Amino acid sequence: MITFVLNGELVQADDPSMTLLDFLRLKQGLTGTKEGCNEGDCGACTVELAGFEEGALKHRAVNACILLLGQIQGKSATTVEALDGAHPVQQALVAHHGSQCGFCTPGIVMALKTAQREGRQDYEDVLAGNLCRCTGYAPILRAAKAAAEVPVPKGPDEAALMAGLSEGGLTDVDEFATWYAQNPDATLVGGATEVGLMLTKELKQPPKLAFLNRIPALQNIGHEIGGMRIGSGVLLARLRGLMAGKHPQFGEMLRRFGSVQVRNSATLGGNIANGSPIADTPPPLIALGASLTLRKGAARREVLLEDFYLSYGVQDRQAGEFIENVFIPAQEDTLGVYKISKRFDQDISALCGAFNIGVSAGVVRRASIAFGGMAATPKRAKAVERALIGQPWNEKTIAKAQLAFAADYTPISDQRGSAQYRLILAQNLLKRYYLEQTGAGRVRVVGGVA
Numbered sequence: 001m002i003t004f005v006l007n008g009e010l011v012q013a014d015d016p017s018m019t020l021l022d023f024l025r026l027k028q029g030l031t032g033t034k035e036g037c038n039e040g041d042c043g044a045c046t047v048e049l050a051g052f053e054e055g056a057l058k059h060r061a062v063n064a065c066i067l068l069l070g071q072i073q074g075k076s077a078t079t080v081e082a083l084d085g086a087h088p089v090q091q092a093l094v095a096h097h098g099s100q101c102g103f104c105t106p107g108i109v110m111a112l113k114t115a116q117r118e119g120r121q122d123y124e125d126v127l128a129g130n131l132c133r134c135t136g137y138a139p140i141l142r143a144a145k146a147a148a149e150v151p152v153p154k155g156p157d158e159a160a161l162m163a164g165l166s167e168g169g170l171t172d173v174d175e176f177a178t179w180y181a182q183n184p185d186a187t188l189v190g191g192a193t194e195v196g197l198m199l200t201k202e203l204k205q206p207p208k209l210a211f212l213n214r215i216p217a218l219q220n221i222g223h224e225i226g227g228m229r230i231g232s233g234v235l236l237a238r239l240r241g242l243m244a245g246k247h248p249q250f251g252e253m254l255r256r257f258g259s260v261q262v263r264n265s266a267t268l269g270g271n272i273a274n275g276s277p278i279a280d281t282p283p284p285l286i287a288l289g290a291s292l293t294l295r296k297g298a299a300r301r302e303v304l305l306e307d308f309y310l311s312y313g314v315q316d317r318q319a320g321e322f323i324e325n326v327f328i329p330a331q332e333d334t335l336g337v338y339k340i341s342k343r344f345d346q347d348i349s350a351l352c353g354a355f356n357i358g359v360s361a362g363v364v365r366r367a368s369i370a371f372g373g374m375a376a377t378p379k380r381a382k383a384v385e386r387a388l389i390g391q392p393w394n395e396k397t398i399a400k401a402q403l404a405f406a407a408d409y410t411p412i413s414d415q416r417g418s419a420q421y422r423l424i425l426a427q428n429l430l431k432r433y434y435l436e437q438t439g440a441g442r443v444r445v446v447g448g449v450a
Contacts, residue, residue, distance in 0.1 A: 002069045003165055005076035008156035016070030017199065017209055021045045023069055024079060032080040032106045033064055036131075038200045040066045040193060040262055041346065043130035046107035048114045049264075050076040050158050053219070053238075057159050060237070060264035061114040063129075066196025067265060068189060070211045074165035076158040080106040088150035089113045092143035100134035108132065111260070112144050117152055121145075128345040129259025170210070173217035173324070174298075179210075181297040184320035186210045190233060190270035193262055218269070218324070227329040229293075232269025232322070236281075239268055249337040250284045250354075256339055257281075259346050269323040272305070275315050275377070278349050282309070282378035284337045286370035287354035290328045296321040306370070309377035334358055336433040340373075340425055342416070349373050350416040351425055355433040359393045369430075374409040374422055383407040384430070398434045402427040 002013045006028070013023055021038075024030040024047075036044035045064040049072060050057055064077075083090055089112045092098070099105040108130045115126045123144040127137065170176040180186060186208035189195050198204045212218055218233030221242060228246075230239065236257055244251030257263055257280050271281045272292070286306045294301050296318055305326070308316050317323075336355040341347035351373030358366040367388045369381040387401035411422035 002073050002168070004069075004072045004074060005158060005161045005165075007078055007082040008158075008161065010161065013069050016068060016073075016211070017205065018069050019065055019196065019200065020047065020067045020069060020072065020077065021064040024064060030079050030081050034103055034106060035065060036104070036107075038065045039197055040258075040265075041129075041131070042104070043107040043111065043259065043261060044104050046110040046130065046261055047080075048078040048110055048117075050078070050162075052159075052162075059114050059117050061111045061126075061129075061261050062264050063261045066192055066200065068192050068196065068199075068209075068211075070169075070209060071189065071192060071213050071265075073168040073211075073214065074162060076162055078110075078155070080109055082155075083109065083113065087113060087153060088147040089116060089143070092147040092150075093140065096139045096143040096146060098135070098140040098143040104130060104132045104134075108140060112147065115144070116147055121148055125255060126260055129261040167214040167216075169214050171214050171216065173215050176210070176212075176215055177295050177297055177322075180322060181320040183208060183210075188212055188273075188322060190267035191235070191262075191265035193258070193266045194270065194274055212267070212269075220325075227327055230268060230326045230328070232267065232272075232325055234268050235264060236266045236268060236271065237263040239281075247284070247288070247333050247335045247337075249335055253280065253284065253337040253339050253352070256341075256344065256347075262346075268326060272308070272326070273315065273317070273323055275309060275313055276372075277312065277375065277377055278352070278373045279378065280339060280349055280352050280372065283352045283370040283372045284335060284354040285326065285328065286378060286380060287335060287337075287356040287368045288328050288331070289356075289368060290326055292326055293324045294318075294321050295324040300324065302327075306378075306380050309379075312376035331356075332358070334437070336436060338429050338432070340429075348416070351411075351422050353426060353429045355430065357388065357433070357437070359437070362393055364388045364391055364393050364397070371409065371426060373416075374411050374426060379409070381405060381408040381426075393434075393438070395434070398431055402430055405430075 024033050034044035036042035040063040046061050047064045049062045050059045111130050123141050187206035189209050189211045212233050218231040220231045222229045240251050240254035271279050290305045292303050339352045340350045353371045356368040367385040372378045383404040384401050387404040391397040405426045411419040413419045
């Protein structure tokens with residue numbers, strides 16, 4: 001039985017695989033939360049989810065359409081009905097003409113309401129996951145700024161309501177490891193941004209689900225000698241904040257990973273284990289020399305992330321084995337990360353390139369370069385690295401190294417770009433990285449090889 005707080009009241013549900021959106025609309029009659037895309041893209045189903053993170057109550061905007069009830073055991077969900085038209089965000093949207101048909105408006109209200117509660121004022125980013133086709137975003141942004149001038153209303157004491165609720169299920173990582181080794185056919189649920197689509201789009205029902213967000217040990221971020229260890233269940237929203245202070249270009253790239261709602265659900269381990277050749281976190285992690293701790297029962301082994309991907313859809317992971325954490329070695333920040341997509345916000349990468357090059361006395365001493373979208377798996381550009389290491393850090397070396405991309409990759413052509421387009425992009429990004437590192441600043445390179 002799933003127990004959580006909904007709009008200040010304790011509720012129960014018996015199907016952990018049901019989406020929160022279906023539960024709200026079909027079981028609770030709360031139809032203010034809309035079904036638009038049913039795949040986490042449009043934001044019409046946005047609700048506020050509260051839970052304890054590192055001992056403090058944290059509120060996050062999430063997509064109810066791909067959030068499973070099993071993920072919100074012991075948490076608190078708030079929908080637009082709880083606001084009753086009196087919230088400053090609602091009043092500001094009325095005053096500034098921020099709504100037309102109203103279908104997307106409840107999700108916009110909840111995204112802005114959550115941002116106000118958390119003190120966020122980066123409204124363009126906050127609203128990147130809320131699509132509106134009736135009106136421009138200008139009046140919505142004006143409403144957001146106006147609402148920020150009004151004190152945040154006091155809601156129900158969610159912490160007190162949640163105090164008696166447990167996480168439920170398997171919460172100890174050792175117990176889970178034993179269980180999963182005995183049940184390797186179970187589907188692991190991190191943020192459900194992929195599993196949710198399996199349920200809502202493919203209409204598949206996995207026989208066993210294991211909800212990893214209930215295991216506190218997988219949410220840990222630890223700093224140790226030689227680097228930092230990040231639990232596989234850490235949200236990408238938290239990873240973005242962590243990277244912003246250590247590797248800023250990695251953090252900035254994560255700002256373009258899905259939307260606020262997606263980053264508030266998606267996990268680092270899920271993005272890695274999914275094995276997509278266009279996943280955005282593997283290239284920078286590979287360039288940083290990251291490794292994985294893989295666990296099966298009581299046994300653990302360490303694998304370099306670059307060696308984890310064997311071929312398309314195949315990873316070096318045994319049945320009953322899961323990613324426990326990711327280790328990133330401590331190092332000087334020389335990381336450049338570039339996501340190329342047709343849209344700036346909420347788009348899948350045509351390619352994502354990461355460059356980590358160390359230069360001393362004008363000579364390249366080390367180089368680690370990785371790309372997603374250039375091969376069947378995220379992959380190092382080892383021929384390019386060899387063309388750089390030991391050479392002068394100048395344009396002549398860059399021009400020679402650009403030619404080596406053809407030895408590293410044979411890109412595919414698809415709807416996101418042709419093979420030639422991807423190859424030219426990769427070459428240009430090396431040049432861009434060089435110009436940024438040598439002080440020429442950001443440049444825009446178009447056409448052929450820069």
